[in-house]
Amino acid sequence: MKREKVTMKDIADKLGLSLATVSYVMNHSEKEKISHDTRIKVLETAKSMGYVPNQTAKSLASRRSNLVGIIVNLNNQASSNLKYQYLDLAAELEQELYLSGYDSILSVAYDLENIEMKYKHSLEAVFMIDINEKSLRKVTGKYYVPVIFLECDFDEGLFYKILPDYKTAINQAKVLLQEESPYLVMENVTNKTLKEAITDCFAKEDIYIHHKDAELKDFLYAKKNRKGIIIGDLLGSKVERYVDNSEITVISSNQDTDILMADTRRIIISNSQKAKAAVEVLKKLITLEYDANGHTRILLQPEVYGNSIR
Numbered sequence: 001m002k003r004e005k006v007t008m009k010d011i012a013d014k015l016g017l018s019l020a021t022v023s024y025v026m027n028h029s030e031k032e033k034i035s036h037d038t039r040i041k042v043l044e045t046a047k048s049m050g051y052v053p054n055q056t057a058k059s060l061a062s063r064r065s066n067l068v069g070i071i072v073n074l075n076n077q078a079s080s081n082l083k084y085q086y087l088d089l090a091a092e093l094e095q096e097l098y099l100s101g102y103d104s105i106l107s108v109a110y111d112l113e114n115i116e117m118k119y120k121h122s123l124e125a126v127f128m129i130d131i132n133e134k135s136l137r138k139v140t141g142k143y144y145v146p147v148i149f150l151e152c153d154f155d156e157g158l159f160y161k162i163l164p165d166y167k168t169a170i171n172q173a174k175v176l177l178q179e180e181s182p183y184l185v186m187e188n189v190t191n192k193t194l195k196e197a198i199t200d201c202f203a204k205e206d207i208y209i210h211h212k213d214a215e216l217k218d219f220l221y222a223k224k225n226r227k228g229i230i231i232g233d234l235l236g237s238k239v240e241r242y243v244d245n246s247e248i249t250v251i252s253s254n255q256d257t258d259i260l261m262a263d264t265r266r267i268i269i270s271n272s273q274k275a276k277a278a279v280e281v282l283k284k285l286i287t288l289e290y291d292a293n294g295h296t297r298i299l300l301q302p303e304v305y306g307n308s309i310r
Helices: 008-015 019-026 036-049 055-062 080-099 115-119 133-140 166-177 192-199 213-222 233-240 271-286
Strands: 067-074 103-110 125-129 147-150 161-164 183-186 207-209 228-231 248-252 265-268 297-300
Touching: 008 019, 008 036, 019 036, 067 080, 080 103, 080 125, 080 233, 080 271, 125 271, 147 271, 161 166, 161 271, 166 192, 166 228, 166 248, 166 265, 183 192, 183 213, 183 233, 207 213, 213 233, 228 233, 233 248, 271 297
Parallel strands: 067 103, 067 125, 125 147, 147 161, 161 297, 183 207, 183 228, 228 248, 248 265
Antiparallel strands: none
C-alpha cells in the first residue's frame, strides 16, 4: 500500500501547533518570532515523519535576499596559521557563492563574543567556520535561516556539518610514512569534538597543539628520528624548518601550494572542495530540495594524486 504524503498539517497536528507556525519554520521565515525550541521540534518532527516540501513551499523559499553570511569563529589563542587557514576557506566560500549567484558578507568573531553584530543583515543562510558545542544553541537560537557548519562536528543531527574525514586522512598518512605510531602537530581548533576525533588517533605524549614556535621546536627536538603527521600547510612549513621533510606528511587544505617544499608528502582535502560541498548543501536547503531522511554529517575524502593523496 502506497504511503500517504506527509503534509505540514500532519506535523502541526502531531505537535499541537498552528499550520501557520509550521509553515513559517519550514520556510525559514522571519515574519514571526518563533522560539528556538519550537523551531527545533518542528524540524525534528518533519524529518522523522519524512516530510517532503511541495512546489509552493519551494516557490516561497525562492523569494529571498540572495545574501549569505560567512562567520569565521576563532578562539582567543588562535594562531596566525589557523587564521590563514580559515580565512582562505572563507575566500573559497565567497568565490563559490559568487559563481552560484549569491552575494556574501564576511565576519570574524572571537569565541562568538560579538556575534550580535551579525544579525543586522537579512541573510538567506549562514556558514559558520569552527564552533564549540557550547555555542551551538547561541547561534541556532538567533538565526531563522539554514546554518551550515564547516570544520567542526557535534552530535546534533538537524544541522549540516561539512568537514574532512580526518581519520581516513590520518590512516593514509601512516601508510605514506610507513609508520604506525607517528607524532601529531595540529592547531588549537575551537571545536572539542573534532579535536578529540583527531587526537584519539595518537598517543597522548605524541600530540602537540600549536601555541608558540619555541615550544614546537622543543617538541620536535624531543621527537627526532620519529615520523610525524602535520595538519595545516603553514604549520607544516614551520615543522620543515626543524626536521627532515621526508619524515613528515602534511594534511593540506590547498590543492596547489608553494608554502611547503615540493617533495613534502601531502594528503589534500582542499578548502575549495569544502566550499563546493557546502554551497551544494546550501542550494538544497534554500530550495527545500534536501533529503529529509538523509545524513547531515558530510565527511570529505582525500583524492590520490602522484606522490601525495588528494
